[in-house]
Amino acid sequence: MIDKLEMFIALAREEHFGRAAAAQGVTQPTLSAAIKQLEDQLGVMLVWRGSRYQGLTPEGQRALDWARRIVGDARSLRQEMRVAREGLSGDLRLAVIPTALTVVSDLTAGFGAAHPNVRFSVQSKTSAEILSMLENLEIDAGLTYLDNEPLGRVTTVPLYAERYVLVAKSGHPLLNGPVKWSDLADVQLCLLTPDMQNRRIINQHLSEAGVEVAPQIESTSVVVLVSHVVRSNWATILPVRAAEIFLKGDDIGSVPLIEPDASHVVGLVAPHREPFTPVLAALLERARSLSELKGY
C-alpha cells in the first residue's frame, strides 16, 4: 500500500507514467499496475485516463494529500528507528534560494561536526520550487523567504533579514556612499531571472522608486552575476549575505541601497509533522540557535 502511494505521489509530480516509474526505480508497467490497483482498492478513479496522463481527478487530488501524509510519516518512522539504531545519521536534503546559499554553511558548520553521520545534499532552487518539493517529499527542508508568499502547512524558523547592496567594480562612481534605488535608472544591471523571488522583490523596489530595468544579463546563479561585475562593466544588486563572500579582494565593492532600506526575512522551512524526525528536529534547533530574529 505505502509503495503504491509512493508511486502515486511520483506520478502526480512527474505527470508522466514512464518518468514516474523511472523515479521510483521500477518499470512503467509496474507503476501502471500499481496505480490501477490503488484505484481498485479505493474504489475511485484517481487519474484521468486518455492515451496519456491527463491530470488527477478531484478524488485523486484529495488522495494525494493523504498519500503525502502517510508516506511522509512512514519515512519519519523509518528514519527515527534508524536514528535509534545508529544515532543521528542519514541524508538531509535541502533546497535553497540562490541568495541564501552562503548561509547553508552557517547551518552545517556546527551541525556537521556534532553529527558526522548526517550527510547534506544542497540544491539551488526558486522559492516556488522549494515549496513544491517540500510538498512532494523531495526535500526535507528549505531555505527561502518567509514574509512574502503564502507558505502552506509548514514550520518556519526565521534566520535573518535580507538587506540589499549594490555591487560594482572597484572605482565605480556610485560606490562612494549609500545609493538610493532611484539612482539606479541609468545603471547597467545584471540580475537574477524573474522566476526568482529575489528578482521580483528587487523589481518591486525599483518600480516603487520609479526605475524601469531590462537587464541584458539574467541568470539563476549569483556566481554568474558577480563574474559579470568583475569581468565587465555591469553592476548587480545582491543581499549582503550573498555578496559578502565575493568582496574579499579589491576587484569589486559594495554600498548599501537605501530609500527604502528594504528588508525581507529568510529562514528555514520544513514540513510540519509532529513529532519531527530527530535529524530534522536537530536542524531546526540549530537554526533557532543561529537565528538573528529570535523574537520574529
Next chain:
Amino acid sequence: MIDKLEMFIALAREEHFGRAAAAQGVTQPTLSAAIKQLEDQLGVMLVWRGSRYQGLTPEGQRALDWARRIVGDARSLRQEMRVAREGLSGDLRLAVIPTALTVVSDLTAGFGAAHPNVRFSVQSKTSAEILSMLENLEIDAGLTYLDNEPLGRVTTVPLYAERYVLVAKSGHPLLNGPVKWSDLADVQLCLLTPDMQNRRIINQHLSEAGVEVAPQIESTSVVVLVSHVVRSNWATILPVRAAEIFLKGDDIGSVPLIEPDASHVVGLVAPHREPFTPVLAALLERARSLSELKGY
C-alpha cells in the same frame, strides 16, 4: 507495511500474540512473522521477547505512535474515497460514558435521517477506556467528560453541562425540595462503580460535603441503579440527562442536588487528524450545532 503496522498496534493493545492475531483475523504465526519482519525492516527491536509478551521497547513505543498515525491516516484515506464514491456512508463507532448514553440519540437523530447510509455502533465504556480506544483506533469518537482529566491530542466539542439530581421512589421524604449533598449522609445510595469518572465526581462532592458512602449496590449500568430505585428502597444520584428518561411515570421522582450546584462538561471527543474524514466532520458539525455550550 500498513498491514504489519496494524498488527503491531493490535499486539501493543492486546499485549498477547495470540489474541492480537485473532483480533486481526490471522493466525498467531502470521502475526509473529509480521512483527519480526517489521523489526527487520526498521532495524530495531520493538518488543521485549521472552517466552511471552513482555511489553514494548522504547523504540517500540515511539514506533507505536507513528504506526497509529499512519494506520489512522490510511483509514481516513479509504473512508474519504468511499464517501466520494457513494456519499456519506460507513460505520461510526462511538464509545460513551453510561451517564451520557441518552444524549447519543440527540446526536444520531438528525444525522441518521440526513445520512441513511451511516451506521452507528455505540458502546458504554468508562472515560479512561474511551481515551484508550481512541488512541488505539478502536472507535472513531467518544462522548465523555471534557473538564476533569487530561485528554491528549484530541478535538473536543462541548455538548452540555451535567447537573445532578437525587432520584428516589415517589413519596421519599427527601423529594420535597432541593437536597444538599450534605443531607445524604444517612441515605441508602446505589451508585456507579468507582472506575467510572461520574462516581469519582460524586464521591468528591460527597466527601467535600463531609459525607462518607459505601453503597451496597454498585454497577456500571444506570439501568441497574434505576431499577433498584424502583423496586427497592435505594436512592441514587444521576445527571439530569441520564435520569430524565426514567422519570416519565409516577414511580420515581427527582430533586436537584445543591450546595454545591455541581456542573461538569460533557462533550464529543475525536482524534485530531487534519483534515477530518467526511463522516467524522459531519458528526462534529452536528455536535457543534447541538451544543448548549457554544462559547465554552
Next chain:
DNA sequence: GGTATTTGATAGGCATATCCTATCGAAAGG
C-alpha cells in the same frame, strides 16, 4: 516434583502478489 497448559517461534507448503521483459494500440507530431 512431575505433569499439563500456555505462549511464542519454527518448518514446510500452497496461493497470491509483485515485478520484470516483450509487445501492442492509440494518439500526437512532423
Next chain:
DNA sequence: CCTTTCGATAGGATATGCCTATCAAATACC
C-alpha cells in the same frame, strides 16, 4: 503517411503472505 511517444496488456520468474503442524520454554497445577 510515417514515426514517435505513451500507457495498457500478456506471460513468466520470483517473492511474499498466510496457513497447518509442531516444537521448546516457561508457567501453573496437583
